[in-house]
Amino acid sequence: xxxxxxxxxxxxxxxxxxxxxxxxxxxxxxxxxxxxxxxxxxxxxxxxxxxxxxxxxxxxxxxxxxxxxxxxxxxxxxxxxxxxxxxxxxxxxxxxxxxxxxxxxxxxxxxxxxxxxxxxxxxxxxxxxxxxxxxxxxxxxxxxxxxxxxxxxxxxxxxxxx
Amino acid sequence: xxxxxxxxxxxxxxxxxxxxxxxxxxxxxxxxxxxxxxxxxxxxxxxxxxxxxxxxxxxxxxxxxxxxxxxxxxxxxxxxxxxxxxxxxxxxxxxxxxxxxxxxxxxxxxxxxxxxxxxxxxxxxxxxxxxxxxxxxxxxxxxxxxxxxxxxxxxxxxxxxxxxxxxxx
Numbered sequence: 104x105x106x107x108x109x110x111x112x113x114x115x116x117x118x119x120x121x122x123x124x125x126x127x128x129x130x131x132x133x134x135x136x137x138x139x140x141x142x143x144x145x146x147x148x149x150x151x152x153x154x155x156x157x158x159x160x161x162x163x164x165x166x167x168x169x170x171x172x173x174x175x176x177x178x179x180x181x182x183x184x185x186x187x188x189x190x191x192x193x194x195x196x197x198x199x200x201x202x203x204x205x206x207x208x209x210x211x212x213x214x215x216x217x218x219x220x221x222x223x224x225x226x227x228x229x230x231x232x233x234x235x236x237x238x239x240x241x242x243x244x245x246x247x248x249x250x251x252x253x254x255x256x257x258x259x260x261x262x263x264x265x
Numbered sequence: 266x267x268x269x270x271x272x273x274x275x276x277x278x279x280x281x282x283x284x285x286x287x288x289x290x291x292x293x294x295x296x297x298x299x300x301x302x303x304x305x306x307x308x309x310x311x312x313x314x315x316x317x318x319x320x321x322x323x324x325x326x327x328x329x330x331x332x333x334x335x336x337x338x339x340x341x342x343x344x345x346x347x348x349x350x351x352x353x354x355x356x357x358x359x360x361x362x363x364x365x366x367x368x369x370x371x372x373x374x375x376x377x378x379x380x381x382x383x384x385x386x387x388x389x390x391x392x393x394x395x396x397x398x399x400x401x402x403x404x405x406x407x408x409x410x411x412x413x414x415x416x417x418x419x420x421x422x423x424x425x426x427x428x429x430x431x432x433x434x
Contacts, residue, residue: 181418182399188425216406216415217398224420227427 120258127171127197128253129159131246134170134194136187139177141204144236153239158246167193172249175228176236178206179219191226197256199249202228203242205235268293268347271312279305284331284354292350299336299353303363306338306351310368314340314349317365320375322383326409333357334385338365355385364390382407 137145148155155161164170167190179187191200202222205211208231210220222228229252232245272286272293282305285296297305319339326333332354340349355362364387366372376387377396384405387393395402402418404411 181402181421182397184422188422191425215413216411216418219419219422224424225422226425 123258124254124256127256128250130162131158131160131172131199131249131253132162132164132170133160133172133174134165134167134190135163135174135176136190137174137176138179138183139204139206141176141207141236144239145174145176145203145242148239148242153243155243155246158243158250160246167191168195170194171198173198173200173226174203175200175207175222176203178211178213179222180217181219182217184219184222184225187222188226197253199229199252200227201230201232201242201245201249203232203245204237205233208233211235268349271349275305275308278308292348294350294352296331296352297354299332299355299362302336302338302351302353303365303368306340306365306368309340309349309351313342313344314347316341316343317369317371317375318348320365320372320379322379322385322407324383324407324409330354334360334383336362336379336385360385361388362386363388364393366390381405384408 135142135145137143147153149161149163160172167173171194173191173194175187191198202208206213206218207222208228210218214220219225223231230245230248232241234241237245268288272295275295276283276286279297279301282298282301283295284298285294287294287296295305317338318341319337321337323335323337324333325331325335334355334357336353336355338351338353340351341347353362360383362385364372364376366376366387367389373391374396376390377393379385380387380390380393381395381397382405394400398406404416406415
């Protein structure tokens with residue numbers, strides 16, 4: 104962005120891309136997919152002490168069609184995986200995914216027949232937040248990393264839609 | 266707890282079925298052959314055990330025992346505040362028991378759970394389908410010979426690709 108001083112009124116010049124990305128990164132609408140204790144910690148991040156609203160991501164939407172950030176919080180079982188994939192596919196582009204906690208990222212201690220050993224095997228994941236469950240600071244750090252990804256996004260990427 | 270009168274009557278009425286009656290820590294346990302479980306439980310229900318507190322199963326593969334599976338019924342009499350445990354043995358070759366859903370409605374889902382995890386079938390159950398695992402799941406995971414990490418079920422999903430931002434850092 105640059106400021107042109109020579110004009111009569113103040114004008115801010117920028118690229119559409121930068122302006123749109125600035126808006127996007129400061130108003131991420133998360134779709135919470137809380138299936139376990141990480142979901143409880145996710146609620147704590149929303150609450151007043153941690154207050155994810157400071158980062159513009161407090162508008163939790165339980166409809167994937169209105170969200171652009173999927174928060175996978177908790178273990179995903181073989182019965183839940185098709186549901187998660189459906190929800191991911193229902194989210195409009197552009198979209199980002201946080202895998203929150205040990206279980207979503209790797210299956211955690213649940214090395215059993217019914218638990219997916221990391222959701223990144225089957226859906227794209229942008230940021231992994233470690234912890235069992237992660238502290239609110241951890242998730243906020245993950246959100247800031249997503250914001251940095253959003254900042255770098257380019258429109259030319261969208262045209263590659265299949 | 267004194268259930269000796271009841272157990273004596275049971276042994277008199279079903280002499281071939283009752284294998285063993287034992288009492289430990291104030292808890293009476295009846296061990297039975299599986300086939301006539303419905304008659305025995307009807308008898309117990311008529312005797313005042315109105316509540317089926319739990320219905321579960323045990324795989325005796327590594328424990329030993331009369332048969333491969335034990336189906337365990339925990340009964341409670343609200344009126345007399347008495348409990349009784351009924352263990353019915355089921356063979357591996359023919360894992361089939363009569364359903365007790367006609368006596369206690371709660372047995373509906375509990376028997377489905379036992380069917381889902383142990384593969385024990387319940388005759389004349391109204392809706393014997395899997396309750397927790399996906400419908401297309403193969404095998405019975407709580408059997409001791411089922412591998413803990415499964416047989417590849419958790420790897421059997423399509424991979425959803427990133428649609429647009431393929432070349433993002």
